[in-house]
Amino acid sequence: MAACSIEDVLDKAEKDEAERLKSITVDKELDVEFDIGNLLALDKNSINAREFKQQNKDEFLRALARDNTQLLINEIWKLPSEKVDEVIVVKLPDPVTPLPREKPAPKPRPPTKWEQFAKLKGIQKKKKTNLVWDEVHKEWKRRWGYKRAKDDTKEWLIEVPESADPNEDQFAKRNQAKKERVAKNEFNRLKNIARAQKVKVPGVGLAPASQQSKAELAKAVSVAKSSTASVGKFQERLPKEKPQRNTGKKRQFQPLIGDFAGEKQKQLEMLKVMESKRPRLDITKAVNKQMREEDSESSERRGGKKGRRGNAPGKGRRHAQGGKGKGKGPGKGPGKGPKGKGRRPAMKQGKR
Numbered sequence: 152m153a154a155c156s157i158e159d160v161l162d163k164a165e166k167d168e169a170e171r172l173k174s175i176t177v178d179k180e181l182d183v184e185f186d187i188g189n190l191l192a193l194d195k196n197s198i199n200a201r202e203f204k205q206q207n208k209d210e211f212l213r214a215l216a217r218d219n220t221q222l223l224i225n226e227i228w229k230l231p232s233e234k235v236d237e238v239i240v241v242k243l244p245d246p247v248t249p250l251p252r253e254k255p256a257p258k259p260r261p262p263t264k265w266e267q268f269a270k271l272k273g274i275q276k277k278k279k280t281n282l283v284w285d286e287v288h289k290e291w292k293r294r295w296g297y298k299r300a301k302d303d304t305k306e307w308l309i310e311v312p313e314s315a316d317p318n319e320d321q322f323a324k325r326n327q328a329k330k331e332r333v334a335k336n337e338f339n340r341l342k343n344i345a346r347a348q349k350v351k352v353p354g355v356g357l358a359p360a361s362q363q364s365k366a367e368l369a370k371a372v373s374v375a376k377s378s379t380a381s382v383g384k385f386q387e388r389l390p391k392e393k394p395q396r397n398t399g400k401k402r403q404f405q406p407l408i409g410d411f412a413g414e415k416q417k418q419l420e421m422l423k424v425m426e427s428k429r430p431r432l433d434i435t436k437a438v439n440k441q442m443r444e445e446d447s448e449s450s451e452r453r454g455g456k457k458g459r460r461g462n463a464p465g466k467g468r469r470h471a472q473g474g475k476g477k478g479k480g481p482g483k484g485p486g487k488g489p490k491g492k493g494r495r496p497a498m499k500q501g502k503r
Contacts, residue, residue: 175221
């Protein structure tokens with residue numbers, strides 16, 4: 152065996168340490184931008200085209216991705232970390248780069264009535280163990296579920312209470328009580344969901360029914376008649392009952408797989424419409440619409456002129472009427488002008 156000195160061992164250790172440190176150190180001309188919240192690294196350094204062409208492209212891209220990933224990991228290790236369940240965890244900051252989403256971000260679940268009460272009273276949830284000691288079987292069993300401890304449904308004998316009917320089936324009574332508990336829990340769960348969605352929930356018992364209108368009753372009757380196997384086709388009518396209105400027709404959807412030729416033709420027609428430079432326009436319909444608009448405008452103008460003319464006779468026009476009055480003023484009676492007797496002629500309308 153060749154003898155080795157302590158200096159050689161130390162030099163080798165220093166070289167190994169330098170190689171290890173070199174593997175996590177990456178030098179870039181321009182600083183890489185990071186978005187730790189999205190685990191994103193933006194490298195704005197230009198790629199050397201000559202090295203990219205001379206070297207193997209896959210190895211070059213793999214080395215570039217490795218360097219940028221190493222820089223991203225270095226930035227993550229700069230954040231404060233903690234140990235949770237023997238695992239080192241780092242809390243990432245809020246993301247900076249907005250990313251598009253197909254659907255809106257899910258909203259946080261609203262707290263239930265019990266959670267609100269527990270928060271108000273300061274009640275903290277304590278974690279229970281899954282196994283408990285069963286005194287009957289003298290072994291550890293599950294707290295809930297199959298083969299649980301203290302399972303009263305597996306008892307073959309039930310003591311009849313003194314106040315109970317001796318002929319009553321205690322096993323059926325216990326099963327019925329369990330069904331009622333399950334139904335009550337489900338009802339409470341639905342009430343919590345409705346309360347969180349701000350939906351009015353009736354109280355315990357039957358909700359008061361308001362007086363239904365004629366339309367509501369007719370709708371209820373039509374729904375009841377159409378709920379038969381023939382969808383109300385062979386349902387008999389009352390003597391003076393009118394046929395149902397607004398029944399409508401069921402929508403027919405095209406099959407997802409099948410008529411490929413028809414689907415291809417529809418898609419081609421849609422592409423023709425999209426690629427056409429001129430929009431599809433019904434000339435006749437457009438001309439008729441324009442004529443109707445012009446007629447309505449002209450009728451409005453005529454109506455406005457008539458409205459302006461229909462004023463009081465003393466303000467808009469000057470009227471001169473001849474009569475058999477005794478007055479000697481102009482327009483009040485027979486005038487005695489210098490040319491002889493006769494009535495004064497009516498004055499013509501003129502511009503004032």
